[in-house]
Ligand code: 6PG
């Protein structure tokens with residue numbers, strides 16, 4: 001006879017997993033050197049403040065398998081620039097990814113290797129295809145935690161280096177209470 005196990009649950013309002021084997025990765029202010037346009041302002045903030053954390057289900061580490069994880073990005077700013085993830089290309093550039101907005105309000109920055117950068121609004125229910133060869137970064141433009149569920153190939157890996165020293169061409173600031181997308185070098 002067939003058997004039926006209890007599946008893992010995710011709370012779709014928060015992205016929290018109810019599973020035995022959840023891994024956590026925390027990124028604090030001290031880890032984000034050089035990420036914000038005003039690094040002196042970043043240094044002046046508490047270094048152990050957690051800007052975002054990722055909770056992930058355990059996945060088999062082999063080609064063809066997929067990671068599933070939720071990023072929780074705090075609201076806040078470094079000077080006038082909204083909190084954001086470090087952002088990355090996948091080490092394996094051809095590997096794509098999906099993001100699903102669960103709560104909060106933000107912007108997904110997308111930067112193809114050989115095409116202009118663009119953005120998508122992130123909100124509860126938003127679905128985002130991150131194409132191959134495209135760097136990606138989440139920005140929290142709201143007053144609450146921004147949480148997004150992601151699914152990506154385990155072989156994708158991260159390349160944080162290729163975006164240095166200037167980072168993404170689009171940056172997101174709070175200018176007098178308005179969300180302002182600003183293109184570097186303009
Ligand atoms: C990935 C996903 C996602 C991402 C987190 C943290 O490829 O792993 O895009 O889980 O890692 O949102 O962002 P950073 O890796 O850029 O710090």
Ligand code: NI
Nearest residue numbers: 090097136152
């Ligand atoms: Ni990714």
